[in-house]
Amino acid sequence: MRTSWVEAALIIGGAVIGWYATHRWRVSGAPPPRGPSSDYLEGLNYLVNEQPDRAVEAFLRAVAVDQDTVETQFALGALFRRRGEVDRAIRVHQNLIARVTLEPAFREQASYALAQDYLKAGLYDRAEKLLLELSAGGTYRIAALKDLSSIYELERDWEKAIAIHRNLARIGRPEQPTAIAHYHCELAEAARASGDHALARSHLRTARTEQKRFARGALLRADVAIDMNEPELAVRLLRRVPLQSPQLAGEVLPRLVRALRACGREADLGPILAELAGDGRDVADAIAHAAILAGELGEPALLALARGYVGREPAVAETVQALLPGGVPDDAALARLCAALRRQALRAARFRCADCGFSAATFFWQCPGCKSWDTLKPLTPSDLAGRPPAAQGR
Numbered sequence: 001m002r003t004s005w006v007e008a009a010l011i012i013g014g015a016v017i018g019w020y021a022t023h024r025w026r027v028s029g030a031p032p033p034r035g036p037s038s039d040y041l042e043g044l045n046y047l048v049n050e051q052p053d054r055a056v057e058a059f060l061r062a063v064a065v066d067q068d069t070v071e072t073q074f075a076l077g078a079l080f081r082r083r084g085e086v087d088r089a090i091r092v093h094q095n096l097i098a099r100v101t102l103e104p105a106f107r108e109q110a111s112y113a114l115a116q117d118y119l120k121a122g123l124y125d126r127a128e129k130l131l132l133e134l135s136a137g138g139t140y141r142i143a144a145l146k147d148l149s150s151i152y153e154l155e156r157d158w159e160k161a162i163a164i165h166r167n168l169a170r171i172g173r174p175e176q177p178t179a180i181a182h183y184h185c186e187l188a189e190a191a192r193a194s195g196d197h198a199l200a201r202s203h204l205r206t207a208r209t210e211q212k213r214f215a216r217g218a219l220l221r222a223d224v225a226i227d228m229n230e231p232e233l234a235v236r237l238l239r240r241v242p243l244q245s246p247q248l249a250g251e252v253l254p255r256l257v258r259a260l261r262a263c264g265r266e267a268d269l270g271p272i273l274a275e276l277a278g279d280g281r282d283v284a285d286a287i288a289h290a291a292i293l294a295g296e297l298g299e300p301a302l303l304a305l306a307r308g309y310v311g312r313e314p315a316v317a318e319t320v321q322a323l324l325p326g327g328v329p330d331d332a333a334l335a336r337l338c339a340a341l342r343r344q345a346l347r348a349a350r351f352r353c354a355d356c357g358f359s360a361a362t363f364f365w366q367c368p369g370c371k372s373w374d375t376l377k378p379l380t381p382s383d384l385a386g387r388p389p390a391a392q393g394r
């Protein structure tokens with residue numbers, strides 16, 4: 001199957017080359033073609049004998065003499081890469097670059113294509129070298145910068161990723177506007193892990209200058225404050241996060257519990273969350289959902305939030321209506337229902353990327369599927385049941 005496809009592609013390539021040769025003869029008045037070259041015949045011979053690699057080499061030699069066959073070779077290289085036959089794609093593009101007479105625009109195109117081959121093959125150091133050259137200017141500048149930032153993110157080389165993104169921002173194409181702030185948070189997390197809280201705070205200050213009202217920065221700064229025995233500061237920082245980013249309630253709750261415990265203010269958890277929930281239904285539902293998943297329903301205020309949530313959440317409300325006359329569970333039934341919801345949620349994916357649909361059991365700031373930042377959102381029982389989201393509002 002694979003071999004027959006390669007044969008087809010090469011024969012089509014050969015046909016195109018033949019057409020080009022005839023066409024050039026007709027329009028240029030040059031001497032008529034002398035017939036197929038020995039390399040072309042050799043390539044056909046290899047194909048007949050099912051030796052596609054040798055056939056590729058022979059065909060590349062056959063077309064090397066004619067600038068007009070360049071596009072055909074690009075098409076062939078791209079087809080090989082798409083098919084996962086990266087070694088062959090690399091050979092096609094290297095062959096193009098090796099031509100001394102290749103026009104500069106084609107040379108640039110071939111360099112970028114070869115960089116894509118290296119990326120696909122996981123040869124990041126070779127790809128990086130080519131992409132750094134291409135990022136200096138020219139047609140592939142922006143594409144090369146984006147690819148470089150992907151490489152540095154993959155290698156967790158955040159300083160280099162920052163430099164590349166600053167370059168992209170100067171050109172005016174910040175596809176991921178929060179990326180630099182996230183890179184500084186990654187550096188802050190590493191500094192915190194090594195016990196360097198001063199450096200962690202310095203990176204978090206930079207993250208805040210890059211991105212105002214940046215939830216991840218506030219969460220991390222709260223972590224540092226708890227480490228440094230400043231739990232009151234942590235509580236103040238954490239209280240702001242659900243109002244800016246309700247979907248992060250699940251990240252806030254365990255930290256808030258820890259910070260309040262460190263201040264000896266455990267009893268304030270319920271009132272604080274109830275006050276936040278007063279900001280709007282989306283905040284209230286996000287906090288209730290997070291509290292149910294965390295099993296944090298001891299406070300009467302949280303149980304009240306959970307009651308409102310199970311009454312509004314379409315998939316849960318339907319079940320409650322079916323099982324209970326009037327649809328209003330008492331405290332004991334509500335606690336059992338929340339425990340069942342928690343068990344169900346812990347068995348399934350709890351987050352989904354709003355961009356690519358990737359789902360995960362744990363939270364990621366960067367989607368492992370499409371590499372976008374800040375796109376993972378918690379899945380509600382209705383999401384899991386495949387229902388449309390409930391109408392939002394206060």
Ligand SMILES: [Zn+2]
Nearest residue numbers: 353356367370
């Ligand atoms: Zn994604």
